[in-house]
Amino acid sequence: MDSLVSTQWLADQLGSPGLRILDATWFLPDAGRDARAEFEDGHIPGAMFFDIDLMSDKTSTLPTMLPPAVQFAAQLGALGMNDGDRIVLYDNAAHHTAARAWWMLRSIGVDAALLDGGLAKWTAEGRQVERGTQPVEPGQVTPRFNPALVRSLDQVRANLISHAEQLVDARSPARFTGQEPETRPGLASGHIPGSANVPYSSFFNPDGTWKHTASLRLVLEDEGVEIERPVIATCGSGISAAVVVFALHLLGHPAALYDGSWTEWGADPTTPKATGAA
Structure with missing residues (x-):
């Protein structure tokens, strides 16, 4: 899988075994928007919400700091991720926050791709979205921190x-x-x-x-x-x-x-x- 994938590629791959999709939309605190609520209102089918605020180091006084590798791997597992999965990240944010999620994954040795154009391009092309959150089986991710x-x-x-x-x-x-x-x-x-x-x-x-x-x-x-x-x-x-x-x-x-x-x-x-x- 390339590091940057097209909306057509993802549409063709939906439902494939081992494909995991994460919505990593994040907004500044003063933006007046709720990323999780917007996810619930409409996202790419099969996607799970990657909460950048939740997946941060809560012991730090600084915002959105990279969490400890073991914590982060466990949180990814709770989203249904497993070692060897093909992971595609996207967002619907002005700051292109899926890139942050991509870097976070890479920091613990997990490869992933970004969806070129994100949710905005997906919806502009009239592609299907779904609402709510579907339950997933917990997975297991092995952290391999890369300093x-x-x-x-x-x-x-x-x-x-x-x-x-x-x-x-x-x-x-x-x-x-x-x-x-x-x-x-x-x-x-x-x-x-x-x-x-x-x-x-x-x-x-x-x-x-x-x-x-x-x-x-x-x-x-x-x-x-x-x-x-x-x-x-x-x-x-x-x-x-x-x-x-x-x-x-x-x-x-x-x-x-x-x-x-x-x-x-x-x-x-x-x-x-x-x-x-x-």
């Missing part, structure tokens, strides 16, 4: 000296430069020094599908990112940074994600901050 995909504050701080990895910030230019103030209390404006700014929206066509690989490469290279060199992706709270990671995956280059992102870095008085353009 190479995750970066901590201390690792990012050390990278400011070593410059071993490039920093790519997926937030909007206004937030990156500090022109737009942060809404979280006590959070500074600006970005991690030395970061390139490549907004997550740059990777998509107007209909929400992913740009072709040649265009993805140009999006990154136009902002000075060297594709062949290691990358740490960052954003506001580790959600849209996963878009950068997936784009690089499509280009054949693995990348890491700074999970705490600006929510952690910007709130720490000891970390250096920069404002203005990259």
Whole structure:
């Protein structure tokens, strides 16, 4: 199974043994939308709801942090997932949150694919949706945590000296430069020094599908990112940074994600901050 699958491919595969579909729609707390309620109101047949808030580290003061691998694997099992399943993720969110779920799965050694265009493309094509939630038999997922995909504050701080990895910030230019103030209390404006700014929206066509690989490469290279060199992706709270990671995956280059992102870095008085353009 390719890492990016079409709506036609998924329609042809519905009902196939070992195929699992997860709706990973997530909204910002102030969006005024309820992702689970929208799932219940209509989703791709056979899909289960992947709750990014529920599947987070509840011991952390930061939002949506990657949960412990054993906890996460058990939660996937409760959704009917098993080792060896073919998993397809999609969303119906402006931040393309299925990429976050994809990165989370990869962090414990589980391969998955994204549905190109998500639920919006599926419904625009007049394809079937179903309501409610169907019961599933619990499954079993074996966690194999991959630390190479995750970066901590201390690792990012050390990278400011070593410059071993490039920093790519997926937030909007206004937030990156500090022109737009942060809404979280006590959070500074600006970005991690030395970061390139490549907004997550740059990777998509107007209909929400992913740009072709040649265009993805140009999006990154136009902002000075060297594709062949290691990358740490960052954003506001580790959600849209996963878009950068997936784009690089499509280009054949693995990348890491700074999970705490600006929510952690910007709130720490000891970390250096920069404002203005990259």
